Amino acid sequence: MNLEDQKGTEHRRRAVYSRAVRALRQAGVPNPELDASVIMGFVTEEPPEKVLLDRDRPLAPQQALHYRDLIVRRCGREPVSQIVGYREFYSLTIGVAPGVLTPRPETETLVEEAIRCLEGMAGAPAVLDIGTGSGNIAIALATAVPRCRVVAVDISRAAVRTADANARRHGVRDRVLLFRGDRTEGLGAGGCFDMIVSNPPYIGENEFDRLSPEVRKGDPREALVAGIEGYGLFEPIAEQSFRLLRPAGILLLEVGMGQAPRVAEILARAGFSGLRVVDDLAGTGRVVAGSRNDA
Ligand SMILES: C[S@@+](CC[C@H](N)C(=O)[O-])C[C@H]1O[C@@H](n2cnc3c(N)ncnc32)[C@H](O)[C@@H]1O
Structure with a gap:
């Protein structure tokens, strides 16, 4: 899993997200795209469906590091709900x-x-x-x-x-x-x-x-x-x-x-x-x- 290049100064969302999806897929996670968006939404405090609207918008360096850590946890098959601390139920x-x-x-x-x-x-x-x-x-x-x-x-x-x-x-x-x-x-x-x-x-x-x-x-x-x-x-x-x-x-x-x-x-x-x-x-x-x- 190569998530290391997120440590650089360039944290464009498209690149960060794509790396996360690749890592999740390699780890056998069933819905890598969905999970990568939900976790990014948790880190940026945005609705998951909006995180990639402007794909060139950068993540702040702290956000990129936090995102990487959470993606590593998800690659270890920890459920998304436990990572972000909530689940939607009956709206x-x-x-x-x-x-x-x-x-x-x-x-x-x-x-x-x-x-x-x-x-x-x-x-x-x-x-x-x-x-x-x-x-x-x-x-x-x-x-x-x-x-x-x-x-x-x-x-x-x-x-x-x-x-x-x-x-x-x-x-x-x-x-x-x-x-x-x-x-x-x-x-x-x-x-x-x-x-x-x-x-x-x-x-x-x-x-x-x-x-x-x-x-x-x-x-x-x-x-x-x-x-x-x-x-x-x-x-x-x-x-x-x-x-x-x-x-x-x-x-x-x-x-x-x-x-x-x-x-x-x-x-x-x-x-x-x-x-x-x-x-x-x-x-x-x-x-x-x-x-x-x-x-
Ligand atoms: C399948 S979970 C359901 C949790 C929640 N109601 C839901 O729908 O997501 C079953 C719950 O029953 C609780 N439980 C198991 N045995 C129990 C018992 N003897 N008395 C009371 N609660 C029990 C568990 O701690 C667990 O929270």
Whole structure:
């Protein structure tokens, strides 16, 4: 990788960018052009789509050095989100940190379905988000449906800290109650939520080693892996959610590719009815929904 000539006095963007793209490609990075622009935008504090509008405009020497260092990190397959410290999710800038899962686009399917259901509920719906991570789901719901209140729980201290910062950044901290805990432990007797959402860990232990270097380096294993086949958390979450939901309350679970039928069975066994599977944009069954219709 030859990024050294950036040390000179000439830091025209076109040249700096082209060298970065070549280095990223050699390192096997999947989208070198996109990553080179996003990282340049982070360094210059400009939108990524504007960094190359005037390709002869130079980078300041400090910016060129900073850019080179970040490109070297990306060549080591550190995810862009961890390098720049954020990821766009549901049109919100969500901060990420070491030890906290980077939000994924497929989780927007869960958010869209949850918003659709919340809009059909009267009053101020109470929502529980189990395994909130960066707080992306909780914050997206609190932002899109201002009359709802969200309780968000995660077992990881780093996740709760990051979700707290994100909720403040988006001005919804007063409507997102955060705490650290194991699933629904400490949430009382039950019957108090109108909706429960969760994107739990659902990768099987044996699958983890086959994930991309970015995922293995950038996301905590505990946020991804749940048992040998990935189903470890669905059953306890379904059973606990059934107790915590009000009659007619709704549970929405994100699932991995091919998991929807078995998760629907788990929900049925826990007492849920009106089971539905919602596809993501790629046509994969991504969300399993059920209602507590026992009133
Ligand atoms: C797949 S990540 C989802 C994070 C975030 N909700 C999102 O959609 O990007 C799963 C999250 O569940 C948390 N988690 C794992 N086991 C948990 C447990 N027993 N109780 C609470 N949270 C848990 C992890 O720390 C992680 O933040």
